[in-house]
Amino acid sequence: MKVEELKKGLIVSCQATSEEPMRNSDIMGRFAYAAQMGGAVGVRVNGIADILACKQMIHIPIIGIVKHVYEGYWSYITPTLRDVENVYETGAEIIAVDATKLPKPEGKTTEELLTSIKKEFPDVILMADVSTLEEGLAAVELGCDLVSTTLAGYTEYTRNDADPRIVELREPDIKLVKDLTERVKVPVIAEGRYWDDKLAIEAFKAGAHNVVIGAGITRPQIITKKIVDNIQEYL
Numbered sequence: 001m002k003v004e005e006l007k008k009g010l011i012v013s014c015q016a017t018s019e020e021p022m023r024n025s026d027i028m029g030r031f032a033y034a035a036q037m038g039g040a041v042g043v044r045v046n047g048i049a050d051i052l053a054c055k056q057m058i059h060i061p062i063i064g065i066v067k068h069v070y071e072g073y074w075s076y077i078t079p080t081l082r083d084v085e086n087v088y089e090t091g092a093e094i095i096a097v098d099a100t101k102l103p104k105p106e107g108k109t110t111e112e113l114l115t116s117i118k119k120e121f122p123d124v125i126l127m128a129d130v131s132t133l134e135e136g137l138a139a140v141e142l143g144c145d146l147v148s149t150t151l152a153g154y155t156e157y158t159r160n161d162a163d164p165r166i167v168e169l170r171e172p173d174i175k176l177v178k179d180l181t182e183r184v185k186v187p188v189i190a191e192g193r194y195w196d197d198k199l200a201i202e203a204f205k206a207g208a209h210n211v212v213i214g215a216g217i218t219r220p221q222i223i224t225k226k227i228v229d230n231i232q233e234y235l
């Protein structure tokens with residue numbers, strides 16, 4: 001696949017951690033199938049087994065990641081060359097990696113990781129998960145094909161009052177989408193705390209090429225809790 005072939009539109013993130021009720025590769029495959037049926041242009045999937053299960057069910061592109069925590073390091077989204085290789089072997093069309101400025105396992109810098117990925121896997125479509133404009137600009141400079149706001153609001157320097165734009169962590173960072181689209185030529189993906197069509201529309205108005213929705217579609221316990229919380233005062 002070529003990056004130009006990624007259609008504009010909705011991408012559904014189909015992920016569940018080991019504590020979640022939907023934790024099952026077959027269920028992730030079925031979420032992906034439902035996403036495709038509903039008109040999504042891609043899915044985002046974590047872990048080799050889940051990616052392979054989704055591959056069986058759909059023909060739209062898969063953004064593959066592995067969430068891998070290494071002791072002493074914050075970066076956990078496909079943070080090493082080995083992790084990239086594992087995702088690459090699944091045939092996922094796009095691979096997303098942590099492209100924040102934070103150090104990577106084995107003492108690598110972000111620049112070293114991104115450069116080595118492009119060297120070892122020249123045909124990979126590489127998506128940079130970032131938390132700030134500076135990180136996005138640096139990632140594109142290093143050859144990333146797509147840039148996503150995935151980690152905005154999650155790194156320690158975007159979580160606190162140092163960034164007054166993020167008033168409340170449950171809001172998506174639409175300003176970052178706008179800033180990135182004004183500065184980079186690659187497609188910008190809006191991801192992180194987009195719950196519904198209203199928020200997605202805001203991101204497209206800001207110039208996003210795609211919006212990724214995860215919890216709002218594939219984490220039913222969170223959707224249920226949100227509704228339960230909102231109706232409390234009327235009970």
Ligand SMILES: CC(=O)N[C@H](C=O)[C@@H](O)[C@H](O)[C@H](O)COP(=O)(O)O
Pocket residue numbers: 013015044065150151154191192193194195212213214215216
């Ligand atoms: C921060 C982090 O680790 N984000 C992860 C990235 O793959 C996923 O847990 C999110 O569900 C995904 O980004 C979609 O976001 P949301 O579920 O908010 O729509």
